[in-house]
Amino acid sequence: MEFKDNIPIYLQIEQYLYRQIVQGQLPAGTKIPSVRRLAVDLTVNVNTVQRALQQMNANGILITKRGEGNFVTEDEVLLAKTKQHLLDMELQRFTEQMRQLGVKRNHLVEILTHYLEEHIDDR
Amino acid sequence: MEFKDNIPIYLQIEQYLYRQIVQGQLPAGTKIPSVRRLAVDLTVNVNTVQRALQQMNANGILITKRGEGNFVTEDEVLLAKTKQHLLDMELQRFTEQMRQLGVKRNHLVEILTHYLEEHIDDR
DNA sequence: AGTAGTGTCATAGCAAGCTAGTACACCAGA
DNA sequence: TCTGGTGTACTAGCTTGCTATGACACTACT
Numbered sequence: 001m002e003f004k005d006n007i008p009i010y011l012q013i014e015q016y017l018y019r020q021i022v023q024g025q026l027p028a029g030t031k032i033p034s035v036r037r038l039a040v041d042l043t044v045n046v047n048t049v050q051r052a053l054q055q056m057n058a059n060g061i062l063i064t065k066r067g068e069g070n071f072v073t074e075d076e077v078l079l080a081k082t083k084q085h086l087l088d089m090e091l092q093r094f095t096e097q098m099r100q101l102g103v104k105r106n107h108l109v110e111i112l113t114h115y116l117e118e119h120i121d122d123r
Numbered sequence: 124m125e126f127k128d129n130i131p132i133y134l135q136i137e138q139y140l141y142r143q144i145v146q147g148q149l150p151a152g153t154k155i156p157s158v159r160r161l162a163v164d165l166t167v168n169v170n171t172v173q174r175a176l177q178q179m180n181a182n183g184i185l186i187t188k189r190g191e192g193n194f195v196t197e198d199e200v201l202l203a204k205t206k207q208h209l210l211d212m213e214l215q216r217f218t219e220q221m222r223q224l225g226v227k228r229n230h231l232v233e234i235l236t237h238y239l240e241e242h243i244d245d246r
Numbered sequence: 247a248g249t250a251g252t253g254t255c256a257t258a259g260c261a262a263g264c265t266a267g268t269a270c271a272c273c274a275g276a
Numbered sequence: 277t278c279t280g281g282t283g284t285a286c287t288a289g290c291t292t293g294c295t296a297t298g299a300c301a302c303t304a305c306t
Contacts, residue, residue: 036252067251
């Protein structure tokens, strides 16, 4: 995995895992890779991985079982809320950033549509 | 000005100035506040301000005149390109982030429209 | 009981970002 | 010529993020 500079790695790992979860690659109840395994896979230190997981554990999205591992919560409601929250954060950020660039709200959809048409084959 | 944690202040200042410029609050050719003035206004150190300005100077968006101050370029083409670039970066980021959250491209506009309707009076 | 895999914690060291303070170089205007 | 405002540069010190390393505690399995 590649990390952007200028933003803490542990936050990027957290974001990465959140997306794995809300997309379903890490379904509810599954055990995620161990901290040591993640550290190797992400070419990062164990402590950095743990720092990422602690916040997710505090948020209840991950259940930590000492000696066993970390598991994705089975609370489907929480999962749904989390996904919606991530979407809302992204939408809020986008609209705010565009506003600061001088784009009027009623032009947002138009600009996005135009952008998508010009980048049909991206990803 | 408030700064987000987890992202270098000098980058936020740079972004802030870029937006002042592309929005026209700092028109082409105008002198921007001095580094010391900006440092006070932004409650930040002079060195941090300078670091932000250096990059903008290198990009040609700012013209630095030693002993006089920093001036917004009068190159209208460059200004237009810069604004378009900032918009494209934001659009690219948004579509990419939404993709990583599992949103299909053909649902993007719909979701955005829905979001805007739910937040009519925001800003 | 022993072993392997797990999460957790503590220490030390390094780099980056930010601050405070000082000093220097340049320019315009009185 | 002098003064005030400007950009620039340097040092020292602090904090945060990350790493490397080692140690401990818990669980499941044999």
